[in-house]
Amino acid sequence: MASFPAVLQSEWTKIRSVRSTVWTLALTFVITLGIGALLSLLTKNNFSEFAGAGDSPFDATGTAFSGILLGELAIIVFGVLAVGNEYSSGMIRVSLAAVPQRATLLLGKAAVLGALALVVALVTAFTTFFVGQSLLGGHSTTIGSPHVLRAVFGAALYLTMLCLFSAGVTAMLHNQTLALGVLVPFFFLLSPILSAVPKVKTLAHYFPDYAGSRMLLVYEQTDQPYGPWAGFAICLAWTAAAILGGILVLKKRDA
Amino acid sequence: MIELHELTKRYGDTLAVDGLSFQVPQGVVTGFLGPNGAGKSTTMRMILDLDRPTSGKVTIDGRRYGQLNEPLKYIGALLEAKAVHPGRTAYDHLLWLAQSNRIPRKRVDEVLALVGLSSVAKKRSRGFSLGMGQRLGIASALLGDPEILMFDEPVNGLDPEGILWIRNLMKGLASEGRTVFVSSHLMSEMALTADHLVVIGQGKLLADLSMADFIKQNSRSAVRIRTPHVEQLLTALHGAGLNAEARPDGSYEIEDGDLAHIGELAAAHGVTLHELSPQQASLEEAFMQMTADSVEYHAGNGEGRDAAGAWGAAWQPRDAAAADPAAGKEN
Ligand SMILES: Nc1ncnc2c1ncn2[C@@H]1O[C@H](COP(=O)(O)OP(=O)(O)O)[C@@H](O)[C@H]1O
Ligand SMILES: [Mg+2]
Numbered sequence: 221m222a223s224f225p226a227v228l229q230s231e232w233t234k235i236r237s238v239r240s241t242v243w244t245l246a247l248t249f250v251i252t253l254g255i256g257a258l259l260s261l262l263t264k265n266n267f268s269e270f271a272g273a274g275d276s277p278f279d280a281t282g283t284a285f286s287g288i289l290l291g292e293l294a295i296i297v298f299g300v301l302a303v304g305n306e307y308s309s310g311m312i313r314v315s316l317a318a319v320p321q322r323a324t325l326l327l328g329k330a331a332v333l334g335a336l337a338l339v340v341a342l343v344t345a346f347t348t349f350f351v352g353q354s355l356l357g358g359h360s361t362t363i364g365s366p367h368v369l370r371a372v373f374g375a376a377l378y379l380t381m382l383c384l385f386s387a388g389v390t391a392m393l394h395n396q397t398l399a400l401g402v403l404v405p406f407f408f409l410l411s412p413i414l415s416a417v418p419k420v421k422t423l424a425h426y427f428p429d430y431a432g433s434r435m436l437l438v439y440e441q442t443d444q445p446y447g448p449w450a451g452f453a454i455c456l457a458w459t460a461a462a463i464l465g466g467i468l469v470l471k472k473r474d475a
Numbered sequence: 476m477i478e479l480h481e482l483t484k485r486y487g488d489t490l491a492v493d494g495l496s497f498q499v500p501q502g503v504v505t506g507f508l509g510p511n512g513a514g515k516s517t518t519m520r521m522i523l524d525l526d527r528p529t530s531g532k533v534t535i536d537g538r539r540y541g542q543l544n545e546p547l548k549y550i551g552a553l554l555e556a557k558a559v560h561p562g563r564t565a566y567d568h569l570l571w572l573a574q575s576n577r578i579p580r581k582r583v584d585e586v587l588a589l590v591g592l593s594s595v596a597k598k599r600s601r602g603f604s605l606g607m608g609q610r611l612g613i614a615s616a617l618l619g620d621p622e623i624l625m626f627d628e629p630v631n632g633l634d635p636e637g638i639l640w641i642r643n644l645m646k647g648l649a650s651e652g653r654t655v656f657v658s659s660h661l662m663s664e665m666a667l668t669a670d671h672l673v674v675i676g677q678g679k680l681l682a683d684l685s686m687a688d689f690i691k692q693n694s695r696s697a698v699r700i701r702t703p704h705v706e707q708l709l710t711a712l713h714g715a716g717l718n719a720e721a722r723p724d725g726s727y728e729i730e731d732g733d734l735a736h737i738g739e740l741a742a743a744h745g746v747t748l749h750e751l752s753p754q755q756a757s758l759e760e761a762f763m764q765m766t767a768d769s770v771e772y773h774a775g776n777g778e779g780r781d782a783a784g785a786w787g788a789a790w791q792p793r794d795a796a797a798a799d800p801a802a803g804k805e806n
Contacts, residue, residue: 222545223577230575237567238560310558314615317523317552318575320541474526 222319227328230318235302235332244298245336248291248379249344255287256348260355267359280361281371281438284352288375288436291344292429295337295379296403299386302333303466304396312394313475322470326391330463334384341379345372367438367448374435374448378455382407385428385459391466394473428458476501477522477550477623477656481531484517484678491517493678494531499623499656504649506669506686507658510766514678515658516555519627523552535623545576550623551616555631557608561601565592565611568600569618578619586614606637613644624648626657630664642668662762666690676766693761698732701725701750702741711744712737728754 235241263283306312319325349372353360363369390399407429414424424430425445434444434451446454477499484492492514499505509515520526522533524540535543535550543549559568569583587593590610595603600611609629616624626645630638645655645668659665665672665686672689674682682689700719702708705727712719712729717737719727729737734753741748 222575226575226577230571233567233571233574234560234563237564237571238562240562305560309560310556311560312558313520313523313525313554313556314558314572315575316525318547318572320524320543320546474520 222321222324224324224328227319227324228332231329231332234329235336238301238305240301240305241298241336244294244301245340247294248298248340249347251294252285252287252291252344252379253348253351255290256284256352257355259286260284260352264355264357264359276439276441278359279438280353280356280359281349281368282436283356284349285345285371285375285436287348288379288433292379292382292407293404295341295383296386296407297400298337299333299383300390300396300399300403303329303387303390304399307394308396316475323467326463326467326470330384330387333387334380337383338376338380341376341383342373344379345375348375361438365438370448371436371438374452377452378432378435381432381455381459382429385455385462388459388462388464388466392462392469394469426454428455431455431458476654477533477535477625478537479518479522479531479533482518482521482528482533483530484514484521484526485529491678492521492528495675495678495680496531497673497680497683499654499673500671501654502649502652503670504645504655504657504668505671505673506665507656507673507675508662508665508762509658509660509675509681511660512677513660513675513766515660515675516627517678518675519552519554519625519656519658522625523550523554545578545619547572547576547578547619547621549619549621550625551619551621552625553609553612553616553627553629555627557612559600559608559611562599564597564599565603565614566596568611569614572615573618576619582618582620586617589617590614605632606634609633609637609641613641621653623654623656626655628658628660630659638664662759663757666758674762674765676768681765689761690758693756693758695731695756697728697730697754697756698734698737699726699728699750699752699754700737700741700748701727702746702748704746707744708741708746711740711746715740726750 260283306315315325316322319328349363349368353362361368363372386399386403389403390396393399393402411424411427411429415421415427415430417424422445431451432455434446435448435455437444437448440447479495479497482492482495483490495514495518507515507518517526521528522535522540532539540546540550565587566583569586570580572578573580573583584593584596587596590613592607592610592614595607600608603611613626613629616626624645626641629641629645633641645657649655649670657665657668669686671685672682673680684692699722700708709719709727715736717729717732719729721727734751738748738751741751
């Protein structure tokens with residue numbers, strides 16, 4: 221049987237030796253940080269207009285993470301390409317000939333993908349948080365304030381889980397173009413639109429992105445269906461299901 | 476050793492491989508021959524456990540592919556399609572492959588040198604020519620220093636130099652005692668490299684015999700004649716115990732006939748000959764005859780039929796081989 225450490229090493233070589241890894245992960249960092257910094261700065265300079273006369277308190281953490289909705293696109297693309305390029309290049313046959321234990325192969329890939337995504341997401345989340353706070357000046361919060369540290373880790377976990385979820389969906393669809401065509405409209409159109417529609421939104425509140433993003437909230441919201449940890453669990457369940465689905469499809473199909 | 480037992484694969488309505496049973500003999504080059512669509516690539520994918528058989532089984536050294544510990548050390552394969560990420564360098568492609576089966580890194584440099592790709596090892600494979608891509612695929616197959624090598628149509632699309640290189644490589648590998656299983660749809664290619672032949676058509680086994688036996692069985696000759704005095708000549712031949720087959724173009728052929736004997740016979744009976752020529756069917760024709768019935772597009776395509784006609788009704792090596800698949804196995 222293929223040794224799991226050997227598969228991990230091999231998958232690491234695969235991932236570090238293509239350019240798309242570098243640019244998708246760099247974009248994740250740059251977009252999340254850039255937009256977050258920009259909005260933090262705008263908020264500070266126009267605080268009275270931006271923060272509004274809200275019923276909920278101003279969320280300095282959430283302001284710094286304004287860019288995450290766009291930044292997640294890059295890490296989703298990273299997850300799709302890491303799995304999908306095996307299919308687009310036909311390399312999947314070489315990979316399976318080398319590691320015929322299909323579950324081992326996909327789990328190894330997911331582990332490497334997840335570890336790398338987590339490292340990049342942690343760096344992105346903490347950098348974004350601290351840069352955002354420094355730009356917010358007098359309106360900033362601190363990492364030691366209630367729930368803030370959880371929200372920053374939550375941002376990193378959110379990005380990592382969306383990446384792995386996308387990787388799993390790509391394995392299920394075994395086609396990267398199709399996977400992008402399904403995932404991008406889902407996360408950028410369908411999910412945000414549905415979560416604003418009355419009635420339907422109850423369902424949309426259990427989508428992976430909505431659930432995962434609950435971890436980023438520092439203050440409770442009035443219409444919140446569940447707390448941050450329930451959100452984490454729901455998002456994690458989606459991720460696990462996607463990877464499991466990917467394994468089942470990979471095991472069943474002819475390569 | 477690769478052993479197939481009643482291996483069958485169905486894709487929807489297509490029966491791609493139909494109850495194939497044969498063994499790939501050790502230490503020689505075995506040609507896996509069949510027209511396009513015969514099921515060669517499908518069979519090879521099943522050997523590697525990439526496609527799952529509908530029924531039957533295939534084993535390598537007695538085990539299923541998936542049960543092999545670090546399979547690249549047992550069997551190395553080059554499949555039909557180019558299967559390399561275009562943005563990855565040749566070196567990195569071989570490196571991940573080596574790492575997955577715990578093959579030492581220095582072996583990557585060795586195989587790169589072996590196939591002559593050392594100078595472009597750090598180049599992304601996007602810019603590789605077909606021949607370079609094929610060499611990289613062969614380097615992947617050789618990486619684990621396996622006893623068995625399997626190549627699917629390795630010379631397809633290559634220039635003469637590349638073809639020659641692959642031929643010599645396969646012979647070299649067999650001379651080191653390795654088992655080489657190589658597919659082709661061209662008999663002429665196999666005649667130059669293979670020691671043993673497995674012929675399939677429409678997924679079914681048509682022949683399994685040594686190349687020497689194939690040549691012995693198929694290198695029959697005939698004498699072709701053309702005459703304005705057909706009746707007289709046929710009577711004369713009949714009187715001498717010879718049988719002539721009419722051909723569509725008006726000529727006649729006498730199988731295994733002796734040129735001088737037939738000429739003298741014609742002279743003795745005062746028959747004018749417009750043609751008296753020896754005919755030698757090529758192995759390619761013999762192969763086409765063997766697979767004529769199984770070629771998917773044979774309707775309207777005269778090629779296979781003509782080759783069949785060249786041998787007349789008496790020539791039936793296909794049935795002989797099919798009825799006795801053990802024929803030719805003794806060597
Ligand atoms: N993945 C597939 N799905 C459906 N049909 C297939 C598939 N692969 C091969 N076939 C069909 O099976 C038959 C055998 O194909 P193949 O094994 O590629 O033949 P060969 O390699 O001898 O040319 C053909 O009719 C082909 O169209
Ligand atoms: Mg083929």
